[in-house]
Amino acid sequence: MISAFTGQQIRDAEQPLLDSGEGAVLMQRAAYGLAQEVVRLVKAKRKLRGACITVLAGKGNNGGDGLFAASILARRGMRTTAVLASAEVHTEALGAFLAAGGRVLRLDPGNAEELAVLCAGDDVIIDALLGTGARGGLREASAELVASLQELKPRCVVACDLPSGLDAATGEVHWPVLEADVTVTFGGIKAGLMTDPGEGCAGHVVLVQIGIEDSLDTPELHRLDATDLHALLPKPGRRSHKYSRGVLGVVAGSARFAGAAVLSVHAAAMAGAGMVRYVGPESAARHVLSRTPEALWETDDPGRVQAWLLGPGVDGEDQLGRAGDAAQSALAAELPVVVDAGALSILPERCPAHWILTPHAGELATLLAALPSTGEVAVTREDVESRPLHFVRKAAEQTGATVLLKGATTLVASPSGVVFSQSEGTAWMATAGSGDVLGGILGALLAQSEDSVRDDDGAYAAMGLKPDDRWAAVAAVAASVHGRAGSMASEDFNGGPLTASAIMTAVPHVIGSLTAEYDPARP
Numbered sequence: 001m002i003s004a005f006t007g008q009q010i011r012d013a014e015q016p017l018l019d020s021g022e023g024a025v026l027m028q029r030a031a032y033g034l035a036q037e038v039v040r041l042v043k044a045k046r047k048l049r050g051a052c053i054t055v056l057a058g059k060g061n062n063g064g065d066g067l068f069a070a071s072i073l074a075r076r077g078m079r080t081t082a083v084l085a086s087a088e089v090h091t092e093a094l095g096a097f098l099a100a101g102g103r104v105l106r107l108d109p110g111n112a113e114e115l116a117v118l119c120a121g122d123d124v125i126i127d128a129l130l131g132t133g134a135r136g137g138l139r140e141a142s143a144e145l146v147a148s149l150q151e152l153k154p155r156c157v158v159a160c161d162l163p164s165g166l167d168a169a170t171g172e173v174h175w176p177v178l179e180a181d182v183t184v185t186f187g188g189i190k191a192g193l194m195t196d197p198g199e200g201c202a203g204h205v206v207l208v209q210i211g212i213e214d215s216l217d218t219p220e221l222h223r224l225d226a227t228d229l230h231a232l233l234p235k236p237g238r239r240s241h242k243y244s245r246g247v248l249g250v251v252a253g254s255a256r257f258a259g260a261a262v263l264s265v266h267a268a269a270m271a272g273a274g275m276v277r278y279v280g281p282e283s284a285a286r287h288v289l290s291r292t293p294e295a296l297w298e299t300d301d302p303g304r305v306q307a308w309l310l311g312p313g314v315d316g317e318d319q320l321g322r323a324g325d326a327a328q329s330a331l332a333a334e335l336p337v338v339v340d341a342g343a344l345s346i347l348p349e350r351c352p353a354h355w356i357l358t359p360h361a362g363e364l365a366t367l368l369a370a371l372p373s374t375g376e377v378a379v380t381r382e383d384v385e386s387r388p389l390h391f392v393r394k395a396a397e398q399t400g401a402t403v404l405l406k407g408a409t410t411l412v413a414s415p416s417g418v419v420f421s422q423s424e425g426t427a428w429m430a431t432a433g434s435g436d437v438l439g440g441i442l443g444a445l446l447a448q449s450e451d452s453v454r455d456d457d458g459a460y461a462a463m464g465l466k467p468d469d470r471w472a473a474v475a476a477v478a479a480s481v482h483g484r485a486g487s488m489a490s491e492d493f494n495g496g497p498l499t500a501s502a503i504m505t506a507v508p509h510v511i512g513s514l515t516a517e518y519d520p521a522r523p
């Protein structure tokens with residue numbers, strides 16, 4: 001599992017080492033790691049000698065890291081320039097940089113644009129203006145320099161610790177920000193690099209260990225990797241049969257939106273549900289069965305299911321009524337439920353943690369506005385998009401449900417505040433029906449994992465997750481499988497556009513490769 005931390009948590013972990021006089025050692029490790037990454041990037045394109053590197057250096061330790069790294073690069077034959085954003089910068093680091101033969105330019109209110117033009121064509125620009133000690137975003141000449149540079153589309157930007165202007169704890173972005181190709185982060189990944197909009201500015205994130213890792217507190221965010229997915233994805237055994245594998249009830253679609261039912265039912269079947277029972281009008285059922293003849297059609301109460309998916313494409317009184325009935329019986333039987341789209345309007349006052357709401361930003365804003373006790377005034381889609389971590393936590397806390405907020409980075413919050421962040425997808429997945437496919441995958445996983453999750457299954461316990469937080473992990477598995485399937489499908493089209501159906505087709509491949517047993521003895 002990948003963990004991410006707030007800037008404060010990183011600083012707290014550093015403090016004992018700073019108190020014992022090891023601050024300079026930490027900075028050297030950070031600077032060396034940063035320089036190594038720049039060397040790797042330059043070498044991938046050209047020879048090191050003569051490569052042009054500019055470091056934008058602020059007044060704090062982040063600027064110090066950047067200047068020390070640039071002095072290492074200068075000693076390896078690169079032409080290094082430092083743009084100093086403040087009259088005072090880290091004294092020892094500047095000394096080292098000058099001793100290594102670096103050139104210094106000073107940023108002032110009149111020369112920001114000129115300096116931007118001067119360094120935009122460099123092989124690498126290192127952004128070391130602000131780090132974890134920043135309050136708010138870049139100001140005055142620094143803001144002007146970065147805005148001009150961003151417009152000039154520099155060749156390669158490496159952010160030192162995090163892109164300057166990004167909130168390390170929340171991922172909120174104070175524009176302008178110089179969007180990085182690579183972020184080299186120190187001691188622990190900052191939570192702001194794993195949640196939007198911050199993640200969108202960070203590029204590829206490289207973690208450099210500096211010796212504080214054992215002192216870090218409980219992570220702010222978690223991200224499941226392939227090893228976790230291997231451990232958590234349900235696998236059938238020899239004695240499995242279709243009922244034990246998991247039966248999913250789906251109330252989706254309507255006469256108007258039959259496609260949502262088709263996609264969510266088929267995705268659930270592709271994601272390994274033992275059986276899918278579709279509940280809906282005949283007109284939609286005909287389409288569902290023609291795409292997924294394995295599904296069963298029920299007009300009303302479908303009998304025994306292990307989980308429910310309610311809401312994709314649900315429209316009109318009849319279908320909303322069926323979703324409401326299913327919600328009641330799920331509550332009574334304590335079954336896990338995915339609540340999506342149309343069904344988000346029929347939530348009970350307090351949901352259990354095994355109900356997983358799957359809104360996008362607009363739906364989350366509507367949901368929060370409808371809650372009596374959020375204390376948030378008129379939350380808009382834009383508010384949710386600029387502070388997704390804050391609002392997903394709020395929604396989980398206020399509803400009692402697990403909340404999966406869909407986006408380029410998908411966040412899942414448990415009601416106690418444990419958050420997972422997954423980001424394996426591609427922007428092409430922002431396409432009609434993509435969310436219905438996610439609902440189907442999640443429903444299938446819930447139906448399959450119900451027993452193991454409730455029985456204190458070892459894989460979840462090994463992750464240190466409390467029973468109510470495990471639902472968030474199941475939802476994170478679904479988000480990851482969905483993202484990976486989208487990326488795999490797009491790769492099949494040489495990175496081109498895809499449809500929701502293409503995502504669905506890739507789901508068994510993704511699950512197959514993630515669950516495959518790795519046997520080193522096998523030839």
Ligand SMILES: NC(=O)C1=CN([C@@H]2O[C@H](COP(=O)(O)OP(=O)(O)OC[C@H]3O[C@@H](n4cnc5c(N)ncnc54)[C@H](O)[C@@H]3O)[C@@H](O)[C@H]2O)[C@@H](O)CC1
Nearest residue numbers: 014026027030060061062130131132133134135136137161
């Ligand atoms: N603490 C440590 O021992 C280590 C810190 N490291 C680096 O140090 C960074 C944190 O250093 P600092 O605490 O000095 O913080 P920063 O480097 O973020 O700088 C903060 C300084 O800038 C000023 N400032 C804050 N907000 C500003 C704004 N919006 N515009 C202009 N100036 C602003 C503050 O007054 C402060 O002097 C980390 O991000 C990391 O890069 C690493 O060297 C590893 C070791």
Ligand SMILES: [K+]
Nearest residue numbers: 127130162164
């Ligand atoms: K920075």
